Amino acid sequence: MIETGIGASTFVYRAAKRDGRIVRGSLTATSREEATSALADAGLWPIELRARSSNEVSAIGRRAMPIAQVAFGLRILADFLASGLPLPRALAALEHLAPPAWRTALPAIRDALRQGKTLGAAFEMSPMGIPTLVIGIVRAGEAGSGVASAVLRAAELTEENAATQAAIRGALAYPCILAAVGALSIALLVGTVLPRFAEILADLGQSLPPTTRLVLGTSDTIDHAAAPATLLLACTMAAWRVWTMSAGGRRRWHALLLVLPFLGDVRRSGAMSRACSALAALLESGVPIATALVHAARATGDAELGSRLLVARERVIHGEPLSRALSAQCAATQTVARLVGAGEESGRLAAMLSHAARLERERAVGRTRVAIRLLEPTLIVLFGGIVALVAAALLQALYSVRPGT
Numbered sequence: 001m002i003e004t005g006i007g008a009s010t011f012v013y014r015a016a017k018r019d020g021r022i023v024r025g026s027l028t029a030t031s032r033e034e035a036t037s038a039l040a041d042a043g044l045w046p047i048e049l050r051a052r053s054s055n056e057v058s059a060i061g062r063r064a065m066p067i068a069q070v071a072f073g074l075r076i077l078a079d080f081l082a083s084g085l086p087l088p089r090a091l092a093a094l095e096h097l098a099p100p101a102w103r104t105a106l107p108a109i110r111d112a113l114r115q116g117k118t119l120g121a122a123f124e125m126s127p128m129g130i131p132t133l134v135i136g137i138v139r140a141g142e143a144g145s146g147v148a149s150a151v152l153r154a155a156e157l158t159e160e161n162a163a164t165q166a167a168i169r170g171a172l173a174y175p176c177i178l179a180a181v182g183a184l185s186i187a188l189l190v191g192t193v194l195p196r197f198a199e200i201l202a203d204l205g206q207s208l209p210p211t212t213r214l215v216l217g218t219s220d221t222i223d224h225a226a227a228p229a230t231l232l233l234a235c236t237m238a239a240w241r242v243w244t245m246s247a248g249g250r251r252r253w254h255a256l257l258l259v260l261p262f263l264g265d266v267r268r269s270g271a272m273s274r275a276c277s278a279l280a281a282l283l284e285s286g287v288p289i290a291t292a293l294v295h296a297a298r299a300t301g302d303a304e305l306g307s308r309l310l311v312a313r314e315r316v317i318h319g320e321p322l323s324r325a326l327s328a329q330c331a332a333t334q335t336v337a338r339l340v341g342a343g344e345e346s347g348r349l350a351a352m353l354s355h356a357a358r359l360e361r362e363r364a365v366g367r368t369r370v371a372i373r374l375l376e377p378t379l380i381v382l383f384g385g386i387v388a389l390v391a392a393a394l395l396q397a398l399y400s401v402r403p404g405t
Helices: 032-041 054-060 067-082 087-094 100-114 119-125 132-143 147-203 210-245 247-259 263-284 289-299 303-317 322-328 334-346 349-399
Strands: 009-016 022-029 045-051
Touching: 009 032, 022 032, 022 119, 022 132, 022 289, 032 045, 032 289, 067 087, 067 100, 067 147, 087 100, 100 119, 119 132, 132 147, 132 263, 132 289, 147 210, 147 263, 147 349, 210 247, 210 349, 247 263, 247 303, 263 289, 263 303, 263 349, 289 303, 303 322, 322 334, 334 349
Parallel strands: none
Antiparallel strands: 009 022, 009 045
């Protein structure tokens, strides 16, 4: 649940309310001082405040729920709350309609509510891996606009993300099927059909044509190199995995991806769409911009861009306009920076952020679809060329069989 490397940590607290009651919970902040300030703003006097250990974090976030299931459950819960059902009854009704991942965690959420915890705290303690952005929006609603509107906003946001992922997966379906079928066809021809003809020619005392020798030689080379290549690839992937699991390695890897042609632009647009959506939702819920930027940095899904956003956040805290801070740190696209500047001048920052999120999301999806449309004919030409070469080798082998020679 907690992504390290971009400056945010989870703090566990025990605090006293104004009426003397003791409450427990957790919150996300970049420092102990910020956590203390957030508790004070919520009317709580901290008695105990400590950073949650990595073991606690991994135990809580060990099962990440697919974004589509998160969106579906939140939408049902938002509909129940909008109809006037109290939160405990809404959660009880949700248990019969929600996806399996929700049903297994709902008893723990309801128990947390019975113990006096808020819905945001119950979500954060849940073992089903609810995104921290959703938790942040719900917590903001509990402090201001209301739980029902906050859950609805979180549902809309996760539905947008789920729709984007579904669109990209749907566009990739045909190229993946094409690649799989083409690879299997080539493997069948080269691995089974052509060697059988080579054996027949050898039994007849015929020499193999040049094209046939080329294809069979290439097949033998690939066959002998398959095991070492697979082992090398597995070791490389394991080393890459270990490297990217560290904060510094992940950030350097994401920085490398951002400078790649085309892929970097798509990745930047997607990250900016998520960050702007998160920032707009939190600002609409009344969250201070300094706190909202922490969640927005995590929502990017990119350690490098998240780090840049947190540096821009420090500049904002010291009085610099957000648009100028984003441009100075290269933490946003030009479209986002200009729309943020327009929002700051007009006093409609949240609306401009929502507009920027929509534009960047459409840009990322559009570029991805263009790449996929180019990928389809490329795969057809590639596999068609390989099949044509194998077919030519097969035909030459057939024509080389001459009776009486």
